[in-house]
Amino acid sequence: MITAILHAKVSAVAPINGIAIGDKETSLTWRIDFKPEATVDQRLAAQAVMDAFDVAAEEQKLQDAEQAKKDKKASLLSQPNKSVTVQDLIDLGIL
Amino acid sequence: MGLKSPSASDFDHGDLSGLTDNDHTQYVNAVSDTATVNLTLTGQSISADVIAGGTDHGGLGGLADDDHTQYVLHTEVDDTPVDGVTTDPISSNWAFDHEAAADPHTGYRLESADHSHQSTGLQAGQLDHGAALTGLTDDDHTQYLLVAGSRAMTGDLDMGGNDVFNVRNYYPDPGGRLTLTSATPVLVADAADQTTLYYALYKHDLVPLYDGTNWDVFRFTELSIAMAASANWAANSNFDVYVYNDGGTLRLVTGAAWTSDTARNESLTRLNGRWTNTASMTGRYAAASTVTVGANQGLYVGTIRTTASAGTTTMEFGGEALNGDPIRFYVWNAYNRVLTGGVVADTTDTWTYQSTTVRSKNNSTTNRATFVRGLNEDAMTVDAIVRGATSTAADAGIVGIGLDVTNSLNTSARIRSTASVSTIFILIVSYRGYPGLGLHFLQALEACAAAVAAVTFNGDVGVADILTPMAIAGMF
Numbered sequence: 001m002i003t004a005i006l007h008a009k010v011s012a013v014a015p016i017n018g019i020a021i022g023d024k025e026t027s028l029t030w031r032i033d034f035k036p037e038a039t040v041d042q043r044l045a046a047q048a049v050m051d052a053f054d055v056a057a058e059e060q061k062l063q064d065a066e067q068a069k070k071d072k073k074a075s076l077l078s079q080p081n082k083s084v085t086v087q088d089l090i091d092l093g094i095l
Numbered sequence: 096m097g098l099k100s101p102s103a104s105d106f107d108h109g110d111l112s113g114l115t116d117n118d119h120t121q122y123v124n125a126v127s128d129t130a131t132v133n134l135t136l137t138g139q140s141i142s143a144d145v146i147a148g149g150t151d152h153g154g155l156g157g158l159a160d161d162d163h164t165q166y167v168l169h170t171e172v173d174d175t176p177v178d179g180v181t182t183d184p185i186s187s188n189w190a191f192d193h194e195a196a197a198d199p200h201t202g203y204r205l206e207s208a209d210h211s212h213q214s215t216g217l218q219a220g221q222l223d224h225g226a227a228l229t230g231l232t233d234d235d236h237t238q239y240l241l242v243a244g245s246r247a248m249t250g251d252l253d254m255g256g257n258d259v260f261n262v263r264n265y266y267p268d269p270g271g272r273l274t275l276t277s278a279t280p281v282l283v284a285d286a287a288d289q290t291t292l293y294y295a296l297y298k299h300d301l302v303p304l305y306d307g308t309n310w311d312v313f314r315f316t317e318l319s320i321a322m323a324a325s326a327n328w329a330a331n332s333n334f335d336v337y338v339y340n341d342g343g344t345l346r347l348v349t350g351a352a353w354t355s356d357t358a359r360n361e362s363l364t365r366l367n368g369r370w371t372n373t374a375s376m377t378g379r380y381a382a383a384s385t386v387t388v389g390a391n392q393g394l395y396v397g398t399i400r401t402t403a404s405a406g407t408t409t410m411e412f413g414g415e416a417l418n419g420d421p422i423r424f425y426v427w428n429a430y431n432r433v434l435t436g437g438v439v440a441d442t443t444d445t446w447t448y449q450s451t452t453v454r455s456k457n458n459s460t461t462n463r464a465t466f467v468r469g470l471n472e473d474a475m476t477v478d479a480i481v482r483g484a485t486s487t488a489a490d491a492g493i494v495g496i497g498l499d500v501t502n503s504l505n506t507s508a509r510i511r512s513t514a515s516v517s518t519i520f521i522l523i524v525s526y527r528g529y530p531g532l533g534l535h536f537l538q539a540l541e542a543c544a545a546a547v548a549a550v551t552f553n554g555d556v557g558v559a560d561i562l563t564p565m566a567i568a569g570m571f
Contacts, residue, residue: 004486007447007549018549020446020457022417024557029443033458035450053408 002058009049014042024055068094200364207421260301266310266369269432270299273336273397274391275410275426277317281433286410286425290323292399294338294347295433304340306390313340318347322406325382328352330405332535334466335361337371339378341386347387348378350398357533358493363395370395370470371428382406398469400425412437415555416563419462419539424571429467436568439464439539443554450494451546455501456494456539456565459553465536465569477508477526477537479565480551484519485512491544492552496526496565499535504542511544539565 007019015035024030048053076084080082089095108114152158225231238382239304240246259265271294275286280297295317303312322327333353339346343474350361350372364373371391378388402425413438414420422437439462446457456462456479464477481494491514495504505526512520543550555561 001484001551003445003550007449007551007567011449011549016556017452018447018458020443022443022554031446031458032160033448035164064351074266 001062002055004061006053008048009053010046014038014046014050016046019050020056027051027053039044096445104419108136142468152555165402168346176396186438189482198373198539220388231450235336240496248374260312260314262312263309264310264367266303266367267301267312268298269302269338269394269396270294270297270432271302271315271318271338271396271429272297272428272431273399273426275408277319279429282410282435283412285412288402288404288407288409290321290407290428292320292322292336292347292394292408293368294336302338302345302347303369304338304394304569305371306324306340307389307392310369311340312368313345314338315345318345320347320349320380321382322408325406326406327379327382328401328406330401330403330407332401332558334399334401335363335372335395335400335469336360336397337378337388337395339388339393341372341380346378346380346386347396348380348386348393350376350378350388352532355533357531357535359532363389366391383391395429395469397426397428398467398533399427399429400467411469413439413464413567415440415442415564416461417442418457418459419565421461422464422466422567424466424569427467427571432473432570435571436566436569437464438564438566440564442562443555444557445551445553447549447551448541450544450550451492452540453495453497453502456541457552460501460538462565463536464538464565465534466571467534468532471532473513474527474532475537475567475569477565477567479524479539481522481524481541482556482561482563482565483512483522483540484517484551484553485515485548486551487545488518489545490514490516490550492520492522492550493544494522494524495540496524497538497540498526498528501538501540504540512550514544537565537567 003019003021003057004026007023009028010032012021013037014021014032015038017035020031021035022031031048032043032050034043038046039095061078072088076082076088076092086095105250143420194294197233222228234241240248243447245295272280274280274282274293274295275289275291276282277291277293278295280295294315294409296315300314300316302315303310315338320336328334328349330351333356334349334351335351335353339348352358361376363370363375365371372388372395373390375384376388376393377392378393379385401407402409402423408425409422409423410426411423412435419439419441422439424435424437441457441459441462443457448454448458466475477496479494479496481492483492485491492512495509497503497507497508505528508524508526510522510524512518512522518532541552553561553563555563
C-alpha cells in the first residue's frame with residue numbers, strides 16, 4: 001500500500017512506469033522508473049517527492065484510516081436501526 | 096726185406112705191401128668201384144647211390160622226425176604271411192604274435208600305469224610343452240579364446256574385478272566432468288569468476304579417443320586449462336572443450352571461439368556415437384600453447400562461456416538479493432550431465448508498474464538465469480512465483496518468463512491476475528522447453544493488463560517469510 005501511495009505521489013509530478021522500494025528503511029534502495037519522455041525537471045521533482053516521502057508517517061496514516069474504518073463499522077453495527085448513507089459506505093472503503 | 100716162410104700164424108696182412116692196390120676184384124672198391132648190387136648190412140639195405148657216395152637227403156627215411164634240435168621247427172613259426180608269401184611265410188619279415196595281456200618287458204612303463212610325469216619317483220620326467228610337442232599353432236583347444244579374436248564368446252566374461260584397458264574400438268562415455276573446482280566434478284555452490292577449467296574424474300577415469308583409425312580408451316588424471324586473463328579466451332564468448340591425446344599426453348583443449356552466442360565456429364561430428372571435431376583444428380591448452388587436433392581426434396566434452404573478463408568463466412547458482420541474484424551456468428558438460436538448479440529471488444520489498452509494455456521483473460535483468468548449452472538435447476524448467484496487488488478493477492498484473500527477451504512474454508509461460516480493487520494475487524508461471532544451442536537466458540517478466548493504475552508487485556515485502564523466487568533447473 002505504501003508503494004502504491006508513493007507511486008501516486010511521484011506519478012503526479014513526472015511520467016513514470018513505476019517505483020520500487022527495496023528496503024523501506026533505506027531510501028537509497030528506492031528507485032523511480034521514468035517513462036522515456038520524462039524531462040529532467042520532472043525527474044528532479046519526482047526524486048524530491050520520493051526523498052520527502054515519510055514511510056512511517058504514511059504508514060501511520062494508513063493505520064489511522066484502517067482504524068477509522070473499524071470504528072465506523074463498529075458504530076454502524078451498534079445502531080442496527082440506523083440507515084446507512086453513501087458516506088458511510090465511502091468511509092468503510094466499500095465505495 | 097726177406098720173406099718169412101708162409102705160416103698162417105705169423106703172417107700179418109698188414110705187413111704186406113700193395114695194400115692199396117685193387118688186387119681183390121671181388122670186393123667193392125669203396126673209392127672207385129660202382130656197386131652193382133645191394134649190400135645187406137645187419138638186416139638193413141643201403142641203396143646203390145649211397146654206396147656210390149651220392150646221397151640224396153630226400154631219399155632218407157625218418158624225414159619227419161625232429162632229429163636236428165639246433166633248428167627251429169617250421170610249425171613254431173608264425174603262420175601269418177607278411178610279405179604276400181602264402182606257401183612258405185617264413186622270410187626275412189617274420190612276424191610274431193606278441194604275448195597279449197602280459198607284461199614281459201618289465202623295463203618299460205605300462206600304458207595302463209600312471210603317466211603323471213611327476214618330477215620325482217618312478218614317474219619322474221616332466222615334459223616341456225613348448226619343446227616336446229609339435230602342432231603348437233594348431234587350434235586344438237576350442238575352449239580357449241584366440242588372441243586373434245576370431246572365436247566369439249559364448250557366455251559372459253567375468254573379469255573378477257580387474258580392469259580392462261588398452262581396448263581398441265571400445266568407446267564408453269568419458270568418465271569426467273568439466274568443472275571450476277579441482278577434484279569437484281559436481282558443483283553445488285558458487286564457483287564465480289574462475290580462471291582455471293578442470294576436467295575432473297567423475298564416473299571413472301577412462302576417456303575414449305579416436306586416433307584417426309581406431310578408438311582407444313585412455314586412463315586419465317584430472318586435466319585443466321589455466322586461462323587467466325588470456326585474450327585467447329576472449330570475453331563474452333563460447334568455447335568448445337575437447338580431450339585430446341597429444342602424442343601420449345592427454346590434454347584438455349579449447350577450439351576457436353564461437354562465431355556468435357549461438358553459432359559454432361568449428362562443427363562437431365558424431366563418430367561412433369561420440370562427438371568429435373569435424374575438421375582438423377587448433378586446440379589451445381595454455382595461454383601460449385596450442386596443438387593441432389586432427390579431424391575427429393578431439394573428444395568433445397563440453398562448452399564454456401567466458402564472462403565479461405577474458406579467460407574467466409563462472410558457475411553461479413543465484414540467491415537472494417536486491418533486484419535478484421542472477422544464475423549463471425557457464426560450464427556445460429557433453430557427458431555425465433547432472434540436474435543443476437538454482438533460485439533467483441528479488442528481495443526488493445515492493446515495486447509498482449503501470450505500463451502494458453512487458454519488462455523485466457522489477458525492471459531488473461538480474462532476475463534472470465543465463466546459461467550456455469553445447470547441445471540442445473535436454474529441457475530446461477523454470478517456475479516463478481509472483482505476489483502482487485491490483486488497485487482497480489480496471490487493471491490486472493501479468494507475469495511471464497521470457498526466453499532471450501525482456502519485452503515479450505513466452506506464449507507458453509504467461510499468466511494474468513484477476514482485475515479487482517485492492518486484491519492481493521499470487522501467480523505461478525512455468526516454462527518447460529529447449530532453449531537452443533549456445534548462450535541463452537530465461538528472464539522473469541511483468542506487465543499491466545491495461546495500465547489504468549499501477550499494479551504493485553512484491554519481492555519479500557520486508558517480511559522474513561515472504562519471497563517470490565524464480566527457480567530454474569537444467570542439465571549441466
